[in-house]
Amino acid sequence: MLDSALPLISVKNLEKTYDGGFQALKDVSLDIKRGEILALLGPNGAGKTTLISAICGIVTPTGGTVTVAGHDIIKDYRKTRSMIGLVPQELTTDAFETVFATVSFSRGLFGKKRDDAFVEKTLKSLSLWDKKDNKIIQLSGGMKRRVLIAKALSHEPDILFLDEPTAGVDVELRKDMWQVVRELRESGVTIILTTHYIEEAEEIADRVGVIAHGEIILVEDKAELMAKLGKKMLMLDLHEPLKALPDALNRDGLELSETGEQIIYTYNTQGERTGITSLLQDLSDAGIRFRDLNTKQSSLEEIFVTLVHEDSAQSKLNDETKAKDPAEAT
Amino acid sequence: MNLTAVRAIYAFEMNRMWRTLFQSLISPILSTSLYFVVFGSAIGSRIPEIEGVSYGSFIVPGLIMLSLLTQSLSNAAFGIYFPKFTGTIYELLSAPISSFEIVLGYVGAAATKSLILGAIILATASLFVELQIAHPFIMLLFLVLTALTFSLLGFIIGIWADSFEKLQIVPLLVITPLVFLGGSFYSVNMLPPIWQTVTFFNPVLYLVSGFRWSFYEVADVDVSISLAVITLFLVSCISIVWWIFKTGYQVKQ
Ligand SMILES: Nc1ncnc2c1ncn2[C@@H]1O[C@H](COP(=O)(O)OP(=O)(O)O)[C@@H](O)[C@H]1O
Ligand SMILES: [Mg+2]
Numbered sequence: 001m002l003d004s005a006l007p008l009i010s011v012k013n014l015e016k017t018y019d020g021g022f023q024a025l026k027d028v029s030l031d032i033k034r035g036e037i038l039a040l041l042g043p044n045g046a047g048k049t050t051l052i053s054a055i056c057g058i059v060t061p062t063g064g065t066v067t068v069a070g071h072d073i074i075k076d077y078r079k080t081r082s083m084i085g086l087v088p089q090e091l092t093t094d095a096f097e098t099v100f101a102t103v104s105f106s107r108g109l110f111g112k113k114r115d116d117a118f119v120e121k122t123l124k125s126l127s128l129w130d131k132k133d134n135k136i137i138q139l140s141g142g143m144k145r146r147v148l149i150a151k152a153l154s155h156e157p158d159i160l161f162l163d164e165p166t167a168g169v170d171v172e173l174r175k176d177m178w179q180v181v182r183e184l185r186e187s188g189v190t191i192i193l194t195t196h197y198i199e200e201a202e203e204i205a206d207r208v209g210v211i212a213h214g215e216i217i218l219v220e221d222k223a224e225l226m227a228k229l230g231k232k233m234l235m236l237d238l239h240e241p242l243k244a245l246p247d248a249l250n251r252d253g254l255e256l257s258e259t260g261e262q263i264i265y266t267y268n269t270q271g272e273r274t275g276i277t278s279l280l281q282d283l284s285d286a287g288i289r290f291r292d293l294n295t296k297q298s299s300l301e302e303i304f305v306t307l308v309h310e311d312s313a314q315s316k317l318n319d320e321t322k323a324k325d326p327a328e329a330t
Numbered sequence: 331m332n333l334t335a336v337r338a339i340y341a342f343e344m345n346r347m348w349r350t351l352f353q354s355l356i357s358p359i360l361s362t363s364l365y366f367v368v369f370g371s372a373i374g375s376r377i378p379e380i381e382g383v384s385y386g387s388f389i390v391p392g393l394i395m396l397s398l399l400t401q402s403l404s405n406a407a408f409g410i411y412f413p414k415f416t417g418t419i420y421e422l423l424s425a426p427i428s429s430f431e432i433v434l435g436y437v438g439a440a441a442t443k444s445l446i447l448g449a450i451i452l453a454t455a456s457l458f459v460e461l462q463i464a465h466p467f468i469m470l471l472f473l474v475l476t477a478l479t480f481s482l483l484g485f486i487i488g489i490w491a492d493s494f495e496k497l498q499i500v501p502l503l504v505i506t507p508l509v510f511l512g513g514s515f516y517s518v519n520m521l522p523p524i525w526q527t528v529t530f531f532n533p534v535l536y537l538v539s540g541f542r543w544s545f546y547e548v549a550d551v552d553v554s555i556s557l558a559v560i561t562l563f564l565v566s567c568i569s570i571v572w573w574i575f576k577t578g579y580q581v582k583q
Contacts, residue, residue, distance in 0.1 A: 018583060056424040059583045078332070081426040092417030096349060097342075108338025109425045151421070 007031035008069055008159065008190050009055065015063030016050050016214075024050040026214040028064070032192060037185055039205035039222075040194040047214040048194035049089055052161050056086045068159070082110055085152035089163040089194075091144045095137040099128055102136060103150045110155035122150050125180060142173040149180070160184060162193040166200060178204055202226075227269055232297050234265040234276060236283075236290040246286050251275065263290070269297075335427045339435025340442075343409055347443050354405070355447055358397045362451050365393055366458040369515065380517050381548040386459035391542040392514025393455070398448050398473065399480050399509055399534065403501050406440035406484030411497050414488070414581075423582060429575035433485065440481035441474075448473050462545065468553070469544035475560045476537055482567035489574055489581060508534045518550040533559055 009032035016025040024047045032038050040048050053059035055066050057077055066073045068080035094102055103119050123129045126146045131139060136147060145165070152160060162181070166174050181191055181204060195201055201208050202222065209219040218225075241260035253266040253275075263283075267274045283290070347354045370386030377385040413419040422432055455461060463469055491497040512534030518526050529535055530551075540556025543549035549556070574581065 053583075058420055058423045060578060078426040081424060084424070086420070086424050088417070088420050090417055092420060094416065094418055096346075101345070105338055105342050106421060108341075109335050109421060109427065111332045111334045111426055113334065 006070070008034040009192075010067045011051075011055070011064070012066070013064035014051070014054060014061055014066060016047075016054055016059060017062045024214050025054065025061075028211075028214070028216050030209060030216055030219060032190060033207075035185065035188055035190055036206045037181065037191045037193070037204055038207045038209060038219075039201035040192065040209045040211055041196070041198065041201045042194070042211035043196055046196075046211045048211055049163055050214075051211070052086070052163055052192070052194065056084055056161060057081055058086075078111075082155065083158045084161065085155065085157035085159070086161045087145075087148045087152045087163060087165060089167065091141060091148065093136045093144050093147055096135055098133050098135055099123065099139070099147055099150075100132040102147065103154045106151040107154040110157075112155045118156070119150075119154060122153050125183070126150050127176065142169055145169055145173065145177075149177070153184075157189065159190045159192070162191065164194055164196070166195065166197065226297065231266055232269050232274075232295050234267065234279075234293065234295050236263040236265070237261065237292040238263060239289045239291055242288070246288075248286055249279075249282050249288075251279070254279070263288075332427050332431055335425060336431045336435045336438070339422075339432065340439045343436060343439030344442065346409070347405075347439075354401075354443060355450065358401060358447055359450055359454055362393050362397060363454055363458070365389070366455060370458050380520075381546075383546045383548060384459070387461060387546070388517075388542075389515055390452075390455045390459060390461060391545050392512075392538045394448050394451050394473075395476065395512075395534070395538050395541055396509050396514050397451055398444050398476050399505060399537075400501060401447050402440055402444040402477050402480035403484040403487065403505055405443050406437055406481040407488035407491065407497055407501070408484075409436050409440055410485050410488035411491055414492075415494075419581070429571075433482075433571055433575075437478065437481045437485050440484060441477040444477045444481065445473060448477070464547050465544040469541065471557075472537065472541045472544060472560070475557075475564060476541075479560060479564040479567055482564070482571060486567065486570050486574065489579070508532050511535075513538045513550055517548075533563060536560065 009030075011028055011030040011032075014025050014028040015023070017023045028047075028051060030051075040051065042048050050059060054061045055068070055073060057073060057080075068083055071079045073080045097105070100119065100123070103123065104114065104116070107119065108114065120129065120132075123132055126149055128143070128146050128150060131143060136144060139147065149162075149165075160181075165177055169177070181193075185191055193200075193204070205222050207219060208222050208225055210217040238261055242256060242263075243260060245254065245256050245263070255264050256262070257264060265276070265279055267276065366386065369389055374385035374389075379385070380388045413422060452461075487497065487500050491500075511529065512532050513529065518529050518535065518539075521529060536551055536556040536559040539550040540553045540560070543553045543556070573579070
């Protein structure tokens, strides 16, 4: 069970059709590794919350299975749920309870013995200690979010789900939160967060799962994903502006900026040859000198837009290849 | 069995009562005291004894039942409706607890509250009228069964309700009439025959009658029938709650 090679959470062919007949999850399969930070990235309505809710027991799946550390989430719900802490997307809190009481309550609800020292530690790590006797209704939105995190951590879970943790959260809290998330990861907690902000996934995740229209489009190591699908741009600032590119330079991915002061070369880092060497050679042969150069990697955002775009275009044509490796379609 | 969780829910709910002590306890006590002053002393003194019991004393069991029913119902209904309304129910649903444990926590707390309330009203009543309790054990049994049954019913209403209106409509339109027509303030044989027949379809009558019997040994129906009715009622409520959790009705998508 503690074999670290086995996925900690294994989602297999998960389906969810809501009562109204809307299918929010379509044959979702996903393995989550022990100790990683996985970002589930997808636009609004993609099915992120539904997926999390199914794993946590809030929504009953209509098909497929989920196991956590080898335990089925339905048959062995006590085992799986006591391993999981959930921070929901909405700021749903009690109003008239104090911060300390509500966090202690959560701990008890998850079957853990009362431990004021642990609650204190948790509140302190989230800068909530001086608010411990405040009623929740008196707190700001950001503070309420912290309370929800404290509640989710109150029973010392192995797995933490954060559903859009930074929605409506100020910069400072965001920084604090990532700090907490990193510390948790260091202490061995597996973290799954959902977001529709690419930067967030880029900043914090080890792996990224992209979900759209209830389907997982891909799951990839962030670095690999970036490298694989990341287009890089080489920008050369010219000494003298050009009116047009000389024919000798003509090749795919090369353009002249509107002002004629910059040459932009877009290449794929995944390719065996980037073509940079020959480009530079040809530039020098043509007598074009440049003052400066820099490169820019495309963000997850750009990758994501490409992917989702491709997905909807491709899905009618071919279901198989895309699910396995969307890069093949590129 | 996750007893820690049951205790957590129970303590949480009891805490809510202490915080809202005024609504929870003071106002029912106040209104019952007013009943005693009006019906027990002012009007009651002009009403002849009923089956050898003074009117003031006669209405005490009925009044306790009235508070017990309405309070059990509203406490439990509100207790489970509120997490649904605010969304905090996500935590209950994601916790490693069974439906049975959730019910135990919520219904246990609601029933406890109304029992405390019943005891306080009984104590208050003894200040106004002379009381005698012929069968304390049976009295307690009725109190506990009623508090449990109606807390369960309240729980069901709280789950069924998807608005505050619905939450209030059942107690208002169904329970209150049943309680007032359930023989709290009169003996059934004081009614015209046709209404006597109608009254026997009112389950509350059996509760009030049995409960009053435990005080004064006077009853409209035999006490064993009363006990059977309340037990039947309890079993039905348990079955409905079981069905609710089995199907996820109004709780889980
Ligand atoms: N309780 C529900 N009943 C019916 N449809 C729902 C329900 N909850 C969510 N949906 C639908 O399922 C889809 C996925 O929703 P959700 O999982 O909340 O997406 P996300 O979290 O990615 O924004 C949406 O189209 C949403 O409208
Ligand atoms: Mg969502």
